Amino acid sequence: MAAPRVTPVTHVVFDVDGVLIDTEHLYTDIIQGIVGKYGKTFTMDIKVKQMGRKEPEAAKVVIESLDLPLTVDQYLQMSHEQQEKLFPSVELLPGAECLVKHLHKNGVPIATATGSHTQSFELKTSGHKDLFSLFHHCVLSGDDPECKHGKPAPDCFLLAAQRFPDNPDPSKVLVFEDAPNGVEAAHAAGMQCVWIPHKGINKETHRHLATLVLESLEDFRPEMFGLPSYDS
Structure with missing residues (x-):
């Protein structure tokens, strides 16, 4: 089965663990x-x-x-x-700070959607509050009453889209994930997904569900999805 086709997006949603922070x-x-x-x-x-x-x-x-x-x-x-x-004391992953700041600077609406609960999320992001303050909102499916099911169900990503003021169509939302369950969730939500597989994961298992598979956020080129390039 072929991977989903790359089409322009307007909004971006990031998983947190293994995508933005090295947990x-x-x-x-x-x-x-x-x-x-x-x-x-x-x-x-x-x-x-x-x-x-x-x-x-x-x-x-x-x-x-x-x-x-x-x-x-x-x-x-x-x-x-x-x-x-x-x-x-957790650190940011390579490319995370650069990409998040770039999207925010260029007016691209961004959010996070993670399986974490509030206490865990606050611990993990406590050293990077400035960066996480750039997100429009954060869906914490671990204790969000509106998120009934965790990944691989699409709930957290659909909620993340709905909480943007303009409630974009899922097809206009790009998800960044490292977990196979997250790739499944993004696909089920009808969203494109950039998969950055955790080390040791078989890339072939979910390649057909991911729009793009990368080794690192540093390899991502926003213009591929119609987003402002780093040169803009």
Whole structure:
């Protein structure tokens, strides 16, 4: 199946973890630290299944996949304790600051849509408040009452579009994602998607759903989608 055709867009929505900020390796370390206590290994196959989902759903995937003797609440408490230590110092990924500032400067409406809940999002972005203040809004599907289902359902991306003042047609919205679940969600929402696969993920599994597959945000050229070029 061929990838979706590139057409001009007017609005941009970013996933956060693994696209704008370098948290995915921290999540891996945190989860392995938890499951390792029970002699288990957090594999890439499990990571792919839980990436992008609402936090309780992601926790359930890990618990059930590894048959852990933990409730979701117990697992999340252990995870949150480590997040509070590690997340405030998280760094931006290459190309993130440049692209976000460029789009904002040129009047392109931008938003984020993530599976995170408010507390986690604030921890992760606390060192980059100036950059995240440039977004028109942030959809935090982890605890947003209007977001009924996490990725791979399209809810968070559709909400992100609806919350722009002009409520653009989904076909005019470009999504940036790193997780296969997120690519599925963008496709289900009827949006084009630039996929920047997390290291270790098989690029062939979801290539047909992504409009464009890149190694880094640094490789993105806005003019491909009818957006202002870096030279403008």
